[in-house]
Amino acid sequence: MTRGRRVGLAAAIALALFAAYEVISSFVAFTDDAYVQSDLIALAPQVTGRIIAVEVADNQDVAEGDLLASIDPIPFQLAVDQRRADLAEARAQIASDQHRIASARDALAAASSAADFARENEKRLTTLASAQDVSRVALDQASDTLRRADAARDAAQESVAATEATLSMHQATEARAVSALALAEWQLARTKLAAPTSGTVTSLSLRVGDTAQADVPLIGIVDARAWRIVANFKESYIRGFTVGSTAWVSLDSNPWHLRRARVAGIARGISREAVPDRLLNYVAPTTDWIRLKRRFPVTLTLVDPPSDLKLYMGADARVVVLP
Known part of the structure; x- marks a missing residue:
């Protein structure tokens, strides 16, 4: 075979292999850039x-x-006891205020009745005085009694208003005590x-x-209910992926076993720059036929994994997806 024919044959074989690769990749997508993932819960206390x-x-x-x-719950229990005492004191003060209000309202009713009687008496004596049936001294005494009765009624009204304002203030204190007790009990429970x-x-x-x-x-x-496989596929593969597509997973932690899986999600975006604290994932591109190809994360879940299968967060995996 001449050199030219050998070169031509090699080129034909390479072309055939490339064509076969493109055809196969249209039906089968493979990646070894995959790993086991779960949720890592960082449990932090809510009290110091x-x-x-x-x-x-x-x-x-x-x-x-x-x-x-x-x-240690002791400091928090002491805080609860203190808040309960504060609440009991506030409620006792409210009970005292309510008793004082009742007394003040009774005094106001009596003062109002006395003022009404004094007014009627002064009015009656004024009528009689115009007919000179009573003395001027008696009328003056009635007018003075009315002024003192009106003043007593006004003082009783102010006393009622003051005791009601005090009650409102102590009710606010009670509300704060209730909130403080609830917070103290919440903190105690968080120990x-x-x-x-x-x-x-x-x-x-x-x-x-x-x-x-x-x-x-x-x-x-490590959350036992959130196991999944994250596989980074080249962008040329993902066009045929849909949620629910069948996949097969080989776990390095459990080799020589293929596990059936389903595509659960396909990333719709990645970051083009390795900048931390971004909402988009950054996946380093790979060199393929000179061009740098981007890869997109695809999330898969295992279908009916055996109960004794142990998964390890971060372990390597290999994935084949049948679009």
Whole structure:
């Protein structure tokens, strides 16, 4: 075979392989850039205090609601007791105010009745005085009695208003005491750290005597209910993907087994720059036939995985999707 024919044959074979690759890739998409993913829950206490008990060990499986650790409850219980005393005092003051208001209203009713009687008496004597049936002294005494009765009624009205204002102030104090007690009870309840979901404790370094800071993560839990496979596929593949497409997954942590999976989601965007703290994922491009090809994350979920299958967050995987 001449050199020219050998070159031509090699070119034909290369062209045939390329054509076969393009045809196959239209029906089968493969990537080895895939990994196991789950949700990592960074459990942080909502109150600050000293750790008095740690109920779990590193890498221990836990169920939702299991007790993980306890913060010293004594300071929080004392705060609850204080708030309850404040509330009891506020309510006792309100009861006293209500009694004073009742007395003030009774006094106002009596003063109003006396003022009405004095007014009628002064009016009657004025009529009689015009006919000179009573003395001027008697009329003056009646007028003076009316003025004193009106003043007493006004004072009684002011007393009622003052006691009602005091009641309103103490009712506001009661409302604040109720809120303060609710907050103290809420903080006391937060001295128990419970698992928010079923999963596995990871990277535990918490010890008795440590100081827990509010909103600072203490315990990590890998969520047992959120396992998925994230596979980065070249952009030329994803055009044929749809949610629900069948896929096959090989896990490096469980080799020589193909697991059936379904496409659960396809990323609609990636970042073109490796800039942190962006909402779009950045996936480094790969060199393919000179051109840099972008890759898009595709999320897959395993279909009916066996109950004894152990998944490991971050483990490598290989994925084949049948569009």
